[in-house]
Amino acid sequence: MDERPVTTSANDSVATLQPLLETQPTSSASSPLAPTEKPDTASKKQSKTSWEADIQMDQNSYLPEHSCLHLGWNIKSLPGICYQHPLVDFDRFDAASRGAWGSLRLLQSCVRRPRWIAIGALTAIALLTFEPFTQAVLAIRDKEVILDHREYNKVVQSSNGSLETHGNVPTIGRSTRLDGASWTGAFAGEDMGMKAAMWNGFSPFTARQNLKPAFACATGNCTWANFTSIAVCSKCRDISGYVTKSSGPVKLPSGVQAAGPYHQSWVLGHGETLPDVSNPSPYFDWANGRNFTFLKHEIPELNISISNYNGSRHCRDLSQQCPDTYLSARVTTNPGQTLTFGNLSTIVMAIQYLVSNETWLDDKTTWEDTNVGARECALSLCVNEYHDVLSQGVLQEAVASSWTDREPGSYTNDDKNVKAFIKYTNHSLDMGILLVDLSDLQIKILDRDYKRQASALRKQYFNITQTTIIALQNVLSDGFGGIRDLKSPYRDYVDGISKKLLYPALEMNQSTAGFLSGLGRSSDIPATLDNVALSLTKWIRDRELEVSPMVGNATSMVIVTRLRWNYLWFPGASLITGMMFAVLCMWETQKLKKPALKDSILATLACAPDEDLRLCLKQAAATEILQDVGRKLEVRWEEDGEFGQLKEKKDNQPTV
Template sequence: MSSAVGAAISQCKWLWYRQAEPRRLQDLQLFDDASRGPFGAAQLLVSLRARHLAFLGAVIAILILLFDPFLQQVVVYPTRLVPSEKPAVIVRSERYGARSYEDLPLPSVVDLSMKASIYDGVFAIGNDADRNIQHNCPTGNCTWPEFSSLAVCSRCENITSLVKKACNSSGCYLLSLPNGPTLSGLGGQINATVTNISSSLNQIQASVFKFSTLISKRIKDPNDAYAMECAMWYCVQTYTASVEDSVISQRVVRSWRNDSAKLDQYSDLIYNVSAVDPNARVNSTIFKVSHLAAKALNSFMSETFTGSGGINNTGSAFSSDVIQALYNTDNLTARLDNLAVSMSNNIRQQNDSVASPSHGTAWKGETYVHVRWAWLSFPVTVAALALAFLVGTIIETAHRDILVWKASNLALLFHGQDLDLKNPPMIHVNRASQMAQMAKHVKLHLAQTPDKDWKLVQR
């Protein structure tokens, strides 16, 4: 394209001098420089100022500088994720019936793995228990469709408005909840009990456990005291999960609970989702919690979350580490949510012979060729202008009956003004081929005249 544009600009030189008005000899050099590159084309632009067809050629010669950069942007080689042949799995559960390592039922104690999950959920600095769920993502980037599993749900209500204060002229000396925990004095104290105080959680049959806590941290400030009531229960949750850069994240899409499920000495907790809610979208109809496991967990949680403690100028004393963790937490609701997720993970990771893990897609990176067609607009426009300029030059040359001499130096020598090179009689050298043939028989010499000028002399 550059060669064609350069040749057309050279031909425009003869169109320029074919006009009725005489042109400067200097323009010969301008046209010649413009046909060789963008710098000369810029000089020709300044000189012509859109007065001739060659102006378009000079513009194209400059635009061609950007042709390759734009063309290089057309094709790129990004990476995209495509399904891998390796499977991705994540655990789920339909049954919870804790057993010992000897596969014996545990009627009165909670298995050690569940205890570890409970402590981890309470003591964890960050509320990121969902990242501890057991999964297998061989590529580090995986996704799973919706799947359902037996889980533990939680909810906390602020019942500070129910706190009663006993005060005198010296200040408040007793804080209490109806039928619940009490604090003697103010500042640095916590008291938690397994009681049913408010009616806001009564509709939830807390099949795991329910507790209330009263906390006061500031000395001599009764308005600092606050109370919370929390409940935890077994539920069926529907999840979506994904792994990105080897970091897993889960999202609960739906949660379903059975308000009629109650702890019983001999009956398991049955969660027949489809029987109660035909519109529930779960990939299993029956979820079950062993009555032995449920009773053991209820007993352990009730004991663990009952206690008191406090701090003063001489030190601190708490009935258990769990109570101390509850006292130090800034957001009890978030702490209970993290505990519920940690316990749910444990239920899902136990050996459930009924439920199979949820299978997802493991994604792997693939490099592919991507054509960005928008970047072709500039090269196509320049090519179209170049073609139009070339065709326009051809048409103008034919219309003005000018021979195709383009950048030929022989045309200047054979047809220049007052040059010494004379044609033999009856021989025409108008065409480029004729000039080339004649030039074979003409010999020149660059000599210095007596006037110290330099001149081509024919010999």
């Protein structure tokens, strides 16, 4: 309880007694002021008051507030019951009736003179933590529960009736046998979904989050057990260690001729050669009319290179005729023509490329100071193990395992000549222009993996038809400008399964459209090829959504309220202690047969100090030494009729 200054009236006839002390009082001492004449006083009876209170409050705060009120009344009634100590204790009793801070001050007196009254003060302080403990008793959390078939049907009927076509169960696409094309005469017909998926993957505007498979889940929260499905995988490896560099001056040929309306070519004189750059088109070089130097990056094993004139790039935009080359690539369908994927027997297409760094395209470096990246990437058929969780309508999918092992006895023919040809092609899936019926390609999950996860994997062999593979390779061939030429049946097999490409290829009689344009415009070619694999995988799985989907479980979030009993011991102990204290107060009040002076200032005035003590305090307040007097002055309760009065205790008076 805060101490406030003492105030006096104008004629100094009345002094207001305020809370006195915040420190522990000293031993008893008589008043330093001379006592004055004692007037006659009379006391009046005070009616007994009720111990009950009817208060309506919030459920969480009712108990601590109600307990504090009872404790305050009980503590305030105690001075009139058992008071015969230093006057400052009276002030502390009064402060304790107003809250925890006053109770803490009362404990100072109880430490000096231990009494059971300390129970009430301690309980009043403890009640400060009563409400936080009671609020922590109830723990509320979300819990995910699985809906049974009947509950899920109700959700389907109330949200989207079209989901009934999937059997009223949560489903997601998967494929265990891929048959994505059929024979049309002697050729494999193309699936439009396959072709669209391929172009969508190479597009620089395709976002990865748009390449997730289709699913059906009415609640927006579903889970599926791990499952396997046929997919297309993408891998890229660095081949910078195979790159060699060369440089030198360039002497331009002396003649140029028009080869078409928008095409020119060099006319080589005696001893003249084409410029040793990737794009030796004469239009820009002849217009500049001067010699150049070049720097060439080359991979001899693959016969690909990228070479530009030294200095800054010359192309300001692709509408100009200029010799700059950003990307040099080679595509092949034969694993034997790769540097790092020779053992990948399910390869559909490999792309080997040299690409200039963006610093040269942004005019931040010259060509001789520009880094050139070299990578080899492969698109292959595979089997993936997926872990799928749908949360609030957002599908989170992760690949737990992946297999690309081809079953040796698959994708073959009993004819010995066919088997010899397959061996000659490094067991490539591309048979070139040789059209012969082959068995399905089988991808096998390794025995050790299947035995370890047989309950989850369920299937070890996955089939892909020959027509599907031919259609895939035809779409890739067309997208890269025609790798194989079915109109030239006598073309060498090796020449028919690979092709070198440049981007941009202005004046090179090569189209810059198609898949190469997507790679040339990409700032991250491996990421673009990942998109191609994901887009094809989405097509594979979506087409099987209604035929052989993976069935999952629909979940719903419910609110669970749990009672934490360990948070109840403290409120319970505080409540019981407070009740015990109230009972003790009532019992002692009844035992002393005196009225409880608890909630009325009028009752306190009826038992005011005697005249000597009152004048002593009045003079102390006038001279601003009231607190010092309160610390030194000891008083006692003397009976006066039915009530009694506070009087200064003299040294020769015995303690009651």
